[in-house]
Amino acid sequence: MRTGRRPRALYLVPDFANPSGTSMPRAAREELLAVAAEEDLYLLEDNPYGLFTRSGDRPPTLKALDRHRRVVYLGSFAKTCFPGARVGYVLADQPVVGPDGATGVLADELSKIKSMTTVNTSPLAQAVVGGMLVTYGCRLRSANAERVERYRERLDTLLDALARHFPPGSGVTWNVPAGGYFLVLTVPFATGEAALTHCAREHGVLWTPMSYFYVDGGGERQIRLSCSYLTPDQIEEGVARLAAFIGSAG
Ligand SMILES: Cc1ncc(COP(=O)(O)O)c(C=O)c1O
Numbered sequence: 666m667r668t669g670r671r672p673r674a675l676y677l678v679p680d681f682a683n684p685s686g687t688s689m690p691r692a693a694r695e696e697l698l699a700v701a702a703e704e705d706l707y708l709l710e711d712n713p714y715g716l717f718t719r720s721g722d723r724p725p726t727l728k729a730l731d732r733h734r735r736v737v738y739l740g741s742f743a744k745t746c747f748p749g750a751r752v753g754y755v756l757a758d759q760p761v762v763g764p765d766g767a768t769g770v771l772a773d774e775l776s777k778i779k780s781m782t783t784v785n786t787s788p789l790a791q792a793v794v795g796g797m798l799v800t801y802g803c804r805l806r807s808a809n810a811e812r813v814e815r816y817r818e819r820l821d822t823l824l825d826a827l828a829r830h831f832p833p834g835s836g837v838t839w840n841v842p843a844g845g846y847f848l849v850l851t852v853p854f855a856t857g858e859a860a861l862t863h864c865a866r867e868h869g870v871l872w873t874p875m876s877y878f879y880v881d882g883g884g885e886r887q888i889r890l891s892c893s894y895l896t897p898d899q900i901e902e903g904v905a906r907l908a909a910f911i912g913s914a915g
Pocket residue numbers: 678683711713741742743749750751752753
């Protein structure tokens with residue numbers, strides 16, 4: 666804005682974000698929507714993890730709170746059906762006016778552009794997703810009941826294991842996500858490529874340096890942990906190995 670350029674849209678993951686695991690509180694969602702309306706800004710709400718709550722409710726989506734059609738909601742079946750499906754959906758009810766004055770909605774325009782840039786979407790992948798939805802009465806929540814439980818158990822296991830291996834005063838801290846399967850650990854040393862290679866070779870456990878997610882530096886002493894694909898036993902073992910690595914590096 667200082668350079669005279671006006672942002673048109675803001676991309677964000679308000680529920681159990683990748684990579685941070687954080688969520689946006691309801692008050693902040695409402696504030697952001699007010700700013701978006703005031704500044705003529707669109708919000709691109711990407712929500713692939715929203716179903717996977719750890720406990721209780723989550724705040725309504727930005728789209729559910731949207732009164733001024735500021736939000737374009739992006740859904741993916743990568744986490745709720747299968748990874749690599751590359752099938753998603755978009756809620757884009759913004760009105761658009763063509764050069765000839767014809768009116769329509771943004772979703773229809775996006776659908777045409779998507780179709781042209783990717784030469785349609787694999788019918789096989791769509792059939793699998795469609796079959797799953799039909800089987801569960803078109804309710805993603807029912808289709809994912811077991812998965813929600815599984816991810817909940819995994820995140821709980823990870824949080825428990827961290828608390829046991831890194832007591833207060835250990836110099837290691839982390840956030841406690843309300844859902845999803847990522848969290849960020851802060852450690853007392855730099856966690857770049859060399860540390861990751863050493864940890865993988867010597868201790869047999871992988872994580873992601875948070876610095877990978879920054880454009881201009883940041884996250885140098887932080888790592889992202891993911892527990893989506895691991896059994897509780899593997900999570901226990903992984904945290905034990907991580908603790909051995911951190912003990913040797915710190
Ligand atoms: C924030 C976010 N959006 C989207 C995706 C993937 O969606 P898709 O495979 O449908 O493109 C992921 C995970 O891979 C993600 O973390």
